[in-house]
Amino acid sequence: MTKTNTCATPDKKTNEEAPCILACPIRQDARDYVQLIARGRFQEAFRLVRERNPLPSACGRICTHPCETKCRRNSTEAPIAIAWLKRFLGDNFSEETRKIIKEKYPERIAVIGTGPAGLAAANDLALLGYSCTIFESNPTPGGMLRMGVPTYRLPRTAIDNDVEYIKKLGVEIKYNTTFGVDITFDSLKKDGFAAVFIGVGLPESRTLNVEGVNLDGVLKGISFLNEVNATGSARIGRNVLVIGGGAVAMDCARTALRLKPDKVSVACLESRKEMPTTDFEIEETVHEGVVLYNSVGPKRILGKNGRVSGLETLRVKYVFDEQKRFSPAFYEGSESVIEADTIILAIGQASNLSFLKGQEGIQVTRGGTIIVNPDTFSTSVHGIYAGGDVVLGRGTMTESMAQGKKTAIAIHNTLRNTALKDEKWAEKPAVPDIVPSRLSLIKKESKQEMPTMPLDERLKTFDEVELGFPLNIAVKEAQRCMNCGAGALVDDNLCVGCLTCVRICPFEVPKIKKGDTTAYIDGDCQSCGLCIVECPAKAISFKTPLEDRGKDALEAVFQEKFVQGVKPFIINFYCQYSAYREEKEGAADDLLFFHFRRIGVLGLGKVDPSLYLRAFELGAHGVLITACKDDTCHFCTEKEWVERRAQYTTQLLNGLGMDTRRFQTHFVSSQNGKEILEIAFRMVEELRNRV
Amino acid sequence: MIVASSKPFPEIKQMLSGFKKVCVLGCGSCVTMCHTGGEKQVTELAAQLRLSAKLEGRQLEVKEDSTLRQCEWEFIDDIKEVIKDCDAVLSIACGVGVQYMAEKFPRIRIFPGVNTTFMGGPVEQGIFWERCAGCGNCILGTTGGLCPVSRCAKSLMNGPCGGSQNGKCEVSQETPCVWHQIYDQLDTQQLLATMERIVPPKDWTTGMENHPRKMVIEHLVMKKQ
Numbered sequence: 001m002t003k004t005n006t007c008a009t010p011d012k013k014t015n016e017e018a019p020c021i022l023a024c025p026i027r028q029d030a031r032d033y034v035q036l037i038a039r040g041r042f043q044e045a046f047r048l049v050r051e052r053n054p055l056p057s058a059c060g061r062i063c064t065h066p067c068e069t070k071c072r073r074n075s076t077e078a079p080i081a082i083a084w085l086k087r088f089l090g091d092n093f094s095e096e097t098r099k100i101i102k103e104k105y106p107e108r109i110a111v112i113g114t115g116p117a118g119l120a121a122a123n124d125l126a127l128l129g130y131s132c133t134i135f136e137s138n139p140t141p142g143g144m145l146r147m148g149v150p151t152y153r154l155p156r157t158a159i160d161n162d163v164e165y166i167k168k169l170g171v172e173i174k175y176n177t178t179f180g181v182d183i184t185f186d187s188l189k190k191d192g193f194a195a196v197f198i199g200v201g202l203p204e205s206r207t208l209n210v211e212g213v214n215l216d217g218v219l220k221g222i223s224f225l226n227e228v229n230a231t232g233s234a235r236i237g238r239n240v241l242v243i244g245g246g247a248v249a250m251d252c253a254r255t256a257l258r259l260k261p262d263k264v265s266v267a268c269l270e271s272r273k274e275m276p277t278t279d280f281e282i283e284e285t286v287h288e289g290v291v292l293y294n295s296v297g298p299k300r301i302l303g304k305n306g307r308v309s310g311l312e313t314l315r316v317k318y319v320f321d322e323q324k325r326f327s328p329a330f331y332e333g334s335e336s337v338i339e340a341d342t343i344i345l346a347i348g349q350a351s352n353l354s355f356l357k358g359q360e361g362i363q364v365t366r367g368g369t370i371i372v373n374p375d376t377f378s379t380s381v382h383g384i385y386a387g388g389d390v391v392l393g394r395g396t397m398t399e400s401m402a403q404g405k406k407t408a409i410a411i412h413n414t415l416r417n418t419a420l421k422d423e424k425w426a427e428k429p430a431v432p433d434i435v436p437s438r439l440s441l442i443k444k445e446s447k448q449e450m451p452t453m454p455l456d457e458r459l460k461t462f463d464e465v466e467l468g469f470p471l472n473i474a475v476k477e478a479q480r481c482m483n484c485g486a487g488a489l490v491d492d493n494l495c496v497g498c499l500t501c502v503r504i505c506p507f508e509v510p511k512i513k514k515g516d517t518t519a520y521i522d523g524d525c526q527s528c529g530l531c532i533v534e535c536p537a538k539a540i541s542f543k544t545p546l547e548d549r550g551k552d553a554l555e556a557v558f559q560e561k562f563v564q565g566v567k568p569f570i571i572n573f574y575c576q577y578s579a580y581r582e583e584k585e586g587a588a589d590d591l592l593f594f595h596f597r598r599i600g601v602l603g604l605g606k607v608d609p610s611l612y613l614r615a616f617e618l619g620a621h622g623v624l625i626t627a628c629k630d631d632t633c634h635f636c637t638e639k640e641w642v643e644r645r646a647q648y649t650t651q652l653l654n655g656l657g658m659d660t661r662r663f664q665t666h667f668v669s670s671q672n673g674k675e676i677l678e679i680a681f682r683m684v685e686e687l688r689n690r691v
Numbered sequence: 692m693i694v695a696s697s698k699p700f701p702e703i704k705q706m707l708s709g710f711k712k713v714c715v716l717g718c719g720s721c722v723t724m725c726h727t728g729g730e731k732q733v734t735e736l737a738a739q740l741r742l743s744a745k746l747e748g749r750q751l752e753v754k755e756d757s758t759l760r761q762c763e764w765e766f767i768d769d770i771k772e773v774i775k776d777c778d779a780v781l782s783i784a785c786g787v788g789v790q791y792m793a794e795k796f797p798r799i800r801i802f803p804g805v806n807t808t809f810m811g812g813p814v815e816q817g818i819f820w821e822r823c824a825g826c827g828n829c830i831l832g833t834t835g836g837l838c839p840v841s842r843c844a845k846s847l848m849n850g851p852c853g854g855s856q857n858g859k860c861e862v863s864q865e866t867p868c869v870w871h872q873i874y875d876q877l878d879t880q881q882l883l884a885t886m887e888r889i890v891p892p893k894d895w896t897t898g899m900e901n902h903p904r905k906m907v908i909e910h911l912v913m914k915k916q
């Protein structure tokens with residue numbers, strides 16, 4: 001049906017995007033992979049992640065997850081563990097390389113560095129159809145991920161898995177090849193590379209300009225980490241002091257702890273609140289036993305017989321000036337001493353641009369980073385691109401990946417003279433925070449805890465501390481997600497303004513504003529689907545393509561040849577909230593599997609009664625609905641609706657003269673598999689001689 | 692709005708028996724709002740018809756469509772293509788729509804899928820009450836805005852009658868006595884004196900007594916070619 005004279009009012013924002021997606025530098029489809037996990041569709045979830053993210057396993061562990069900072073669940077209790085869920089996928093699923101590379105172009109691209117920026121650029125260029133070679137000065141891939149991130153946070157197998165996949169796309173990696181030494185711009189040109197992407201990162205540790213830095217026992221942060229991680233050769237004393245307040249400092253401290261000295265401490269300029277790393281990292285560091293000295297600055301390193309004996313410090317007045325520039329000031333006469341026999345400097349990284357010799361055309365900043373066009377990542381020399389930390393100065397892993405990805409498209413556009421755009425980066429308004437009056441209507445769902453290694457075991461090894469979500473926990477965590485920005489949408493051409501949705505939504509979301517003729521559902525929609533089923537004009541649908549309210553699954557069941565001979569054959573619609581079971585629980589389930597096919601939906605409130613009729617039409621002998629008991633309902637009100645619709649459907653079937661034993665609704669705790677089995681067996685017996 | 696209630700399914704089945712290809716046709720206006728004639732209802736009814744045919748081993752093809760208003764020639768014109776190969780149409784519009792269809796498509800059998808019942812509205816979500824009888828001579832201005840023609844079982848002009856008990860009508864305990872309500876309303880408006888006036892017999896010739904009624908808006912009437 002079409003209606004002609006409607007016009008959407010401009011304040012109906014139907015293009016709002018979930019803030020978790022917008023917050024991510026690579027615009028990872030956070031909501032959608034979380035929603036797929038919530039539905040038990042893990043393989044698809046992994047594929048979705050991998051499509052945008054060349055390093056899912058690494059990212060799921062060490063990303064600073066700005067998505068979680070912006071997650072709208074922050075206002076109900078706590079954000080969704082978006083990163084950990086990605087890790088869950090990366091750890092448990094993999095995928096054969098898909099043959100999606102449509103066109104092979106003749107141009108070859110050189111990438112310098114196998115850090116996040118270089119890997120991302122090569123990955124995306126390969127997907128676009130270019131052959132890529134990455135040159136890496138180290139014997140192993142990963143760049144700072146491998147050199148700088150401790151194994152207890154990022155096991156090397158995680159990096160290797162991610163890189164393996166990139167190699168399968170056809171990307172070649174040449175190790176032990178240092179740019180500026182073994183290869184140069186000229187040699188690359190001679191070898192026929194059409195473009196060069198520089199993603200060399202910041203390999204040098206900054207050093208302090210104070211007395212005593214050359215004493216024995218003063219180590220550089222990244223070199224220390226690299227030695228421990230790669231070769232295990234680092235030597236420290238009994239009393240270690242790390243200088244610095246960022247993530248690398250925390251990594252150094254926690255790594256040093258695992259070498260079992262008597263004491264490890266961290267001294268930094270910043271107050272605890274100002275420290276440039278996540279709260280979680282600081283908490284873990286302190287939890288493991290590191291002593292934190294905040295708001296102290298190094299005056300000089302003290303020594304005895306050529307070896308470090310401590311750090312003389314000054315108390316910090318402020319770290320940032322009024323313009324918020326880094327400009328620390330100290331209290332005079334506030335000297336004190338922190339004793340230490342080893343000092344690790346983790347105060348930042350610097351570039352090494354020696355490879356630019358002879359390439360004076362490439363502009364660099366005073367801070368030693370390469371200047372690029374912010375849209376194309378082209379340096380001031382045609383054909384040479386740069387991204388990642390060597391451009392950012394100090395960026396995150398995802399920011400680096402984003403630059404690599406954007407450069408890949410820019411290189412393609414230059415070489416092909418096209419204007420390809422990645423729509424995911426388009427500007428969109430974010431779904432605003434939940435309207436306060438609705439907060440009390442949304443059920444609080446507490447965040448799942450990450451299982452971790454017990455403290456006493458942790459410090460004995462370099463094994464990973466966070467153990468990863470098991471499947472049931474991952475699903476539970478994912479099911480907390482509110483599907484922001486992908487909920488119900490009213491088609492203005494179909495809505496007749498009947499107000500049904502306005503009246504029945506448990507979260508008071510749909511509204512017909514004065515002057516409007518049709519309903520509008522804003523970003524607070526919780527995707528329960530009640531209004532979609534009840535709208536008499538069928539004007540409402542889900543924006544997300546992930547939710548078809550059971551339809552496709554039902555049709556798919558009857559594509560199976562097997563089911564046609566089974567008597568009785570029963571379709572079981574069940575609620576997936578807190579009901580994810582790994583299918584098959586012993587022999588009992590085998591029999592059940594013979595007679596039943598289960599169709600899970602996130603909330604039975606979104607299933608049309610006409611779908612139950614359809615099941616019979618397709619050939620089912622019975623339809624069994626197993627719904628959650630109300631105390632566990634994610635949407636709080638579904639039980640009542642399932643009950644009413646069951647009655648309604650029964651009436652419809654009565655009208656057809658059908659034996660109503662063929663349509664049954666039971667309220668059970670879905671986690672109680674035994675109870676469901678009993679119900680199922682009873683139903684099979686009841687129908688056995690009646691069909 | 693016009694309120695219609697679904698016909699019992701066995702009656703619908705009976706009407707359509709013998710046809711092999713039918714179309715269930717909804718209407719996007721009043722009957723959508725009262726949940727008996729909209730797109731959703733079309734889907735459900737069509738599913739019921741198909742299932743019932745299957746259960747009885749009958750051949751039946753069921754098409755589904757809907758139009759903005761079945762009581763407009765232009766809108767139902769669009770339906771022509773959809774129903775041209777159907778043996779019958781089950782219209783779930785009000786009686787007006789069914790008749791428009793019958794008039795427009797004289798060669799196709801048109802059946803009503805609903806019982807057109809009254810003019811009223813959803814007093815609560817899902818509960819519809821009659822509110823107007825279309826008497827053609829509205830008296831709401833003297834009755835506090837409550838209609839005794841449609842809401843009093845006896846359509847009394849000088850109520851309440853002796854059957855009014857605790858605000859309920861003697862005809863059904865479920866029905867509020869509208870004259871009781873009129874009394875309360877006039878009381879609120881300090882117009883109780885109106886209750887004492889005897890209303891002379893109402894002229895019913897403007898109403899149902901005078902079928903079929905017709906209305907002409909002169910200046911809008913287009914000259915026939």
Ligand code: SF4
Nearest residue numbers: 020071072481482484
């Ligand atoms: S609740 Fe889900 S969709 Fe919404 S912001 Fe959080 S992760 Fe994204």
Ligand code: SF4
Nearest residue numbers: 495496498499501535
């Ligand atoms: S229920 Fe459907 S037709 Fe009614 S107001 Fe909502 S969207 Fe419009």
Ligand code: SF4
Nearest residue numbers: 505525526528529531
């Ligand atoms: S889907 Fe549920 S939460 Fe969303 S608007 Fe409809 S009734 Fe409300």
Ligand code: SF4
Nearest residue numbers: 843850851852860868
């Ligand atoms: S009780 Fe009231 S509503 Fe019922 S017939 Fe009498 S006057 Fe009319």
